[in-house]
Amino acid sequence: MVETKLEVVVLPVADVDRAKDFYTALGWREDADVTTGDDFRVVQMTPPGSACSVIFGTGVTSDAPGSAHGLHLIVDDIEAARAELADHGAEMSEVFHDTGGVFHHAGSRERASGLAPDRTSYGSFASFSDPDGNGWYLQEITTRLPGR
Template sequence: MEFKLEVVAVPVTDVDRAKAFYDSLGWRFDADFTVDEDLRVVQFTPPGSGASIMIGKGITAGAPGSLQGLYLIVDDIIAAREDIAARGIEISEVWHDAKGIWHHEGEKDRVPGPDPERKTYASYASFTDPDGNGWFLQEITTRLPGRI
């Protein structure tokens, strides 16, 4: 039996503002359905992703901006960061963790620049949507065994 992550509901305050933000990232716009005044569903899919995000009204009880730790996997952290910055999105500089395994909560032990050896899983950049939902770019060039 396979279980595939299909969609993540991202809590937002203003659906149209969030829609414009995710559209500006260059993500594929999938749908915008208004069922009634209490339910609106907007869906986007990042390029190359098998999973999508949903923003809207009446789709999650989560507080706007409360979703943290969303990862977008890229094979070139510098090019991906430049692409997002060129779209007018505020994004951190590329960084890696001082301990080299995984980054800490917040900005603790962040070292500027990509991992010096460009080890897979070790370089990051981060940005937030207008509500503060937190996204990471993570450079992965070789997957751990068993990962697709």
Template sequence: MSSVQVSPSDTTQDRRTAMALEVVVIPVSDVDRALAFYDGRLGWRLDADVTTGPDFRVVQLTPPGSACSIIFGNGVTSAAPGSVQGLHLVVGDLDAARRELVERGVAVGEPFHDAGGVFHHAGGDALQRGPDPAGRSYGSFASFDDPDGNRWFLQEIQVRLPGR
């Protein structure tokens, strides 16, 4: 048995205590190589590239249409490069987004869905080839890695659940 919980709209949230995800830190081994991938390959907007000394550099980029940015650099995280394995980029058309990334030279995997129809299992358990056969929002995915092995997922959502 499954259920979907619908939370109140953000308009009811007290702005003083509202929490918006604004930045995700991505651990990388080579800042310039990561910048070439995210800015040059993916075409994300470069927001900042600041060096304040020999051991600190922060680079911030934002995916097109996103309110959340990523940061990477020198001295910004102790996490191992390649250890981020589940960030999702929501797209309205998985095929079009995949095609655009492939044209930019990004190695994007083939579309897949989970046999359970809800969310993909870690490690590929229950992974089924092809998009969700019923064409449901939230059910179709494709993935790609950055040069360090940080794993990103494209997730197709045409219609959001109520309250989202």
């Protein structure tokens, strides 16, 4: 099987500089900021420790600003990560878990406040949005499933 790697996710934003300032404040690394005219600019940024980056800009997507949802940042300590992102300007939700214990449902359905029971790996979440409304989740993973 041909090896494939997810390395870039495109975020639709309305204001490139505002988005760049937001992600920079979160501590994300700027990999590129290239403009080739009035109608094309691409900014690439990478979260600390991630092999996958985000790209946003002018002329890089026709999707509506704020329409990217369900993006996950994996952390090994959700409480520390939540506090750090909040300190850097992200409006964070409280930590929550899904009552089904597998993965969070869409919206807030089956959502319970606090860490997953027994702090089960894959079970605790927190969320935030960027200034355009692109939606992010933190997910705590301390022990990977077999084969991961």
